[in-house]
Amino acid sequence: MSNGSDPIALDQALASFDALWSPRVVTHVNDYDVRVAKVAGEHVWHAHDTTDEFFLVLDGELHLSLREPAGERTVRLPRGSVFTVPRGTEHRPYAPEGAAILMFEPTGTSTVGDRHDDLPAHVDATTGHALGT
Template sequence: MSNEPVHLSQALATFDALWSPRIVTRVNDYDVRIAKVEGEHVWHAHDDTDEFFLVLEGELHISLREPEGERTVRLPRGTAYTVPRGTQHRPYAPCGAAILMFEPTGTLTVGDRHDDVPAHVDATTGHTLVTSSHAVEERRSPS
């Protein structure tokens, strides 16, 4: 991690992989991650932590399974939402989006309880953000 400022749009330009977050920085024991997303993620839950989403570009939808039933939260650019711990949820972006997430270091992107993970979803605890000097290499090799 660098102690230099990070321009988020420049950081997003360093990778193309969908549903494969990059760690921008750490705050105490939390990762600040960015990701490009399109299509559907997987139904999952994080048993011990909330999950924070901020939409940087596009629109993100989050389907939720709550005691009252299922509902969908729509998040246009500039909006934030926190999924409470233990809540089954499925993010999806019909037309693509760029998002920022804030969650404890080591949190798996597919949660503690999840459906089968499709090939287009990266089950990871986040990848290191590659600096601009390595951006071409990052785009060529999948993580």
């Protein structure tokens, strides 16, 4: 993780681990983590009750299914796209062909939110791992 004086190469950070749905914290901004993750297949339906969740697709394509008052919809995010899931919105990220993503969220935020479906074995319920782990 950056101590603020050294730049972080995101491609090198992503190359340092193989685990899917298991984000690594690359730096902090105030009380927020900047996390990168490799993703493929489906995550779980979940919601963050007190915080929005920001996604930037670094490589591949990420899909976000959303349960909103008007109904369910899916947002497709190709490489270079950003999207913020509003707090309290149930959502399920998935990447049919795999993707690399960057997330920006308050330190301590769980990857499976405050409310979630049963966790499959491939989903890491974490608040982010340090680079190199």
